Amino acid sequence: MSETLALETPEVSVTPTPHTASEPSGTLINGRLQGIFEASLVWIALLGAWFAAAEYLPLGANPLIPSPAVTARALWESLPELWVGTLSSFSILIPGFLVATVLGIASGLSIGSSPRLQRAFFPFARVAAPVPPTVYIPYAIALLPSFKLSAIFVVFIGAFWPIFQNAAAGAHALEQRYRDNASILGLSGFEFQRRVVFPAALPHIFSGMAVGLGFSFILLTVAELFGANAGLGRFVQYYADFADYPKMVAGILYTGLITFLAMTGLEAIKRRALFWQR
Amino acid sequence: MSQGLSLEGVDFSYDASRILSGIELSIPAGQFVTLLGASGSGKSTLLRLIAGLQFPERGRLAWNGQPIAGPGLERGVVFQDYALFPWMSVVDNIAIAIGKARPATAKVGRIAEAKDYLSKVGLESAIGKYPFELSGGMRQRAAIARALALGSPLLLMDEPFGALDPVNRARLQDLVLEIWEAATPKKTVVFVTHDVDEALYLGDRVVILGSTPGRVIADLAVEFPRHRDRRTLFTSDAFHELRESIAETLAADTLRQLVAA
Numbered sequence: 209m210s211e212t213l214a215l216e217t218p219e220v221s222v223t224p225t226p227h228t229a230s231e232p233s234g235t236l237i238n239g240r241l242q243g244i245f246e247a248s249l250v251w252i253a254l255l256g257a258w259f260a261a262a263e264y265l266p267l268g269a270n271p272l273i274p275s276p277a278v279t280a281r282a283l284w285e286s287l288p289e290l291w292v293g294t295l296s297s298f299s300i301l302i303p304g305f306l307v308a309t310v311l312g313i314a315s316g317l318s319i320g321s322s323p324r325l326q327r328a329f330f331p332f333a334r335v336a337a338p339v340p341p342t343v344y345i346p347y348a349i350a351l352l353p354s355f356k357l358s359a360i361f362v363v364f365i366g367a368f369w370p371i372f373q374n375a376a377a378g379a380h381a382l383e384q385r386y387r388d389n390a391s392i393l394g395l396s397g398f399e400f401q402r403r404v405v406f407p408a409a410l411p412h413i414f415s416g417m418a419v420g421l422g423f424s425f426i427l428l429t430v431a432e433l434f435g436a437n438a439g440l441g442r443f444v445q446y447y448a449d450f451a452d453y454p455k456m457v458a459g460i461l462y463t464g465l466i467t468f469l470a471m472t473g474l475e476a477i478k479r480r481a482l483f484w485q486r
Numbered sequence: 487m488s489q490g491l492s493l494e495g496v497d498f499s500y501d502a503s504r505i506l507s508g509i510e511l512s513i514p515a516g517q518f519v520t521l522l523g524a525s526g527s528g529k530s531t532l533l534r535l536i537a538g539l540q541f542p543e544r545g546r547l548a549w550n551g552q553p554i555a556g557p558g559l560e561r562g563v564v565f566q567d568y569a570l571f572p573w574m575s576v577v578d579n580i581a582i583a584i585g586k587a588r589p590a591t592a593k594v595g596r597i598a599e600a601k602d603y604l605s606k607v608g609l610e611s612a613i614g615k616y617p618f619e620l621s622g623g624m625r626q627r628a629a630i631a632r633a634l635a636l637g638s639p640l641l642l643m644d645e646p647f648g649a650l651d652p653v654n655r656a657r658l659q660d661l662v663l664e665i666w667e668a669a670t671p672k673k674t675v676v677f678v679t680h681d682v683d684e685a686l687y688l689g690d691r692v693v694i695l696g697s698t699p700g701r702v703i704a705d706l707a708v709e710f711p712r713h714r715d716r717r718t719l720f721t722s723d724a725f726h727e728l729r730e731s732i733a734e735t736l737a738a739d740t741l742r743q744l745v746a747a
Contacts, residue, residue, distance in 0.1 A: 385565065386571065388539055388563075388565070389565075389569065389570075389571065391538075391539060391556075391557040392537065392539075392557050392561075392562070392563045393559075393582060393583055393586050393636075394557065394558075394559055394586045395582075395586065403571075403574075403582065404571065407571070407573040407574075408573075410573075483616075484572045484573045484616050484617070484618055485572070485618075486618050
């Protein structure tokens, strides 16, 4: 059941470190340096290709591929505006994602650990979860009093399902030994949920949160195309409309960086929270 | 009704195959019983029934005359290899048991009491640690501390030292005996093992389960005086005689099974 329930969870792996565990510890530093070296090759190659394209392709006066130097200047000049955009975007992303996390975990755990609630809710979840959250955007905007609220709602929907499904799968997969242990100690109800089911399901929950956070960024930037007056997605769209490609590319790079930092932050929280897993 | 544990006509099946058949057992309070059997004899299942984690198909289980209808704090369990919650520190694992057994204890008191139990099992050094930081032997010490912290008069131990190396296994056997002998009133212990030496060294009585289905095929008193010494006991003739007769009983049951198959 957990197989059909769990959403596909692509591993969010940040800079793979290519050394095997069997390597003797003396070569660990070498292995790490080698990893950095190999990763930087890709970066250098990409940057070189960008340079070459901007330099040698006949792209006209306002090239669609602005050179790295021009883009860097545009990025530097746009930083104050991008910062305001970041704050605006995060004022949508954070409430949406947090509410999705809290509700996703609470409902996922309570439904996932009760066979009756599973029978009642899973058929609905199986139909509702796969609906692409982007289709709710126009309706949310019509339904809710402000653009901001609609955007928060859409981010919430996008992040909720993966978190809910993974929390439910985690609660459902609670190992018999933990159940036995809890029964022996007389743990039940909320105490059982809080001290046993929740920590045991945390690995699942973090996978769901990583997927949910990815969805949040996608939905945020899409929603901003519909009516925001600031924000990261809005920034890119705005300068694309003016054919200001250096700023547009700068906005794309900046958004990529912010997304990467958010993912890395979540990954760090996960590593801290799951310290007990070896 | 007498004090202690009583099992009457207990049958248990799983997936249409009979695991336990007609188990009759009466264990007076304060007795240390070892439950010996080959794998597949249903000895762990029997322990789970006594713990109230599973229910029999037929028959009656009772502790001090009260039917067993589920897990209860008067029956503490030590499992083989997974007694602790890995996300809680060792102290918290024990404090949570104290909190359930004696809810009136304030948090500070629980922690202090948990530390006492940990030093009782020789784990002062592990107080602030997490289970993943401990060796197998230390984890089982902590598990024993937790079972003791529950204050249960009946202690159920399911091959608790099965995964340990011989040195640690011997140390923990001695620890269990030491604690059991020192306590008043004595705890009733049901200790599951497949190791004949362990069964004889620890028990007042060895109950042997035969296989497919599990049923009692022998029930022997072990009358070696207490405060047993491992070295003198293991080299004594009386020990060897008992050991041989148990080995024969187990071999005969294995043979019977082979013939039946």
